[in-house]
Amino acid sequence: MSNNKVVEIQKLLKQFPVGGDFFTALSDINFELEKAEFTGLVGPSGSGKTTLLNIIGGLDSPTKGTINVLGMELGSASHNERAFLRKTKMGFIFQSYNLLPVYTVFENVELPLILNKVESKERKRLVTQAVEWVGLSDKIDSRPAQLSGGECQRTAIARAIVHEPALILADEPTANLDAKNSHQIMNIMVRLNKELNTSFIFATHDEKIMAYLRRIVHLEDGQIVKDEIIENPEMGAI
Ligand SMILES: Nc1ncnc2c1ncn2[C@@H]1O[C@H](COP(=O)(O)OP(=O)(O)O)[C@@H](O)[C@H]1O
Numbered sequence: 312m313s314n315n316k317v318v319e320i321q322k323l324l325k326q327f328p329v330g331g332d333f334f335t336a337l338s339d340i341n342f343e344l345e346k347a348e349f350t351g352l353v354g355p356s357g358s359g360k361t362t363l364l365n366i367i368g369g370l371d372s373p374t375k376g377t378i379n380v381l382g383m384e385l386g387s388a389s390h391n392e393r394a395f396l397r398k399t400k401m402g403f404i405f406q407s408y409n410l411l412p413v414y415t416v417f418e419n420v421e422l423p424l425i426l427n428k429v430e431s432k433e434r435k436r437l438v439t440q441a442v443e444w445v446g447l448s449d450k451i452d453s454r455p456a457q458l459s460g461g462e463c464q465r466t467a468i469a470r471a472i473v474h475e476p477a478l479i480l481a482d483e484p485t486a487n488l489d490a491k492n493s494h495q496i497m498n499i500m501v502r503l504n505k506e507l508n509t510s511f512i513f514a515t516h517d518e519k520i521m522a523y524l525r526r527i528v529h530l531e532d533g534q535i536v537k538d539e540i541i542e543n544p545e546m547g548a549i
């Protein structure tokens with residue numbers, strides 16, 4: 312695998328046991344992602360986007376096939392090795408933000424650094440920087456209940472980027488946001504991608520996200536039906 316390959320998937324099959332039978336959620340998936348791509352998995356609800364994203368994130372495992380993420384063969388890696396890869400090199404953004412309500416913005420964003428045993432002075436520097444990136448410096452001591460949906464999602468982005476991951480997986484990140492906030496968070500992610508070369512994979516069926524993607528991988532019924540390069544994506548206002 313070349314150094315520029317962030318994800319390499321071959322002949323992936325994913326089946327879930329249902330009753331005494333199996334449901335095939337993904338089949339014959341072959342997919343490669345290069346460094347600094349800004350790519351979306353796009354398809355109707357139930358087409359397998361989240362399942363594929365979870366497998367790439369090492370949160371779920373394939374039934375068959377091989378998957379290499381950031382140089383690690385996930386199939387032969389142990390649970391601890393996969394967890395280590397996630398906490399050191401990956402960031403996750405979800406539709407539902409997943410912030411801890413009793414923690415401030417600072418404390419929520421700090422969590423991945425605590426998991427990575429970063430010392431407190433360096434944590435403070437990195438958290439301050441990440442919060443600045445998403446434009447929330449003035450809310451750093453607020454708690455999620457005091458924030459709007461857009462501000463919660465920007466906090467979640469700061470938490471996803473604070474340890475400077477190589478790959479960010481974002482599952483329907485704008486699903487709970489209005490147009491203005493959706494564009495704002497897409498602008499932040501475009502800027503991260505450009506300035507830090509962070510690789511992004513989105514799962515989405517939101518056209519506001521699709522406008523920014525540079526590559527769209529279309530999923531239908533668990534299969535890749537089209538893989539297209541977008542020539543003139545929205546580059547963001549920044
Ligand atoms: N744990 C599971 N057990 C059984 N079926 C599942 C499970 N997770 C997902 N599925 C099924 O796999 C298909 C793909 O789901 P998902 O990846 O969540 O789709 P999407 O994110 O594109 O909406 C759906 O039909 C879903 O019901």
Ligand SMILES: [Mg+2]
Pocket residue numbers: 360361362482514
């Ligand atoms: Mg989904």
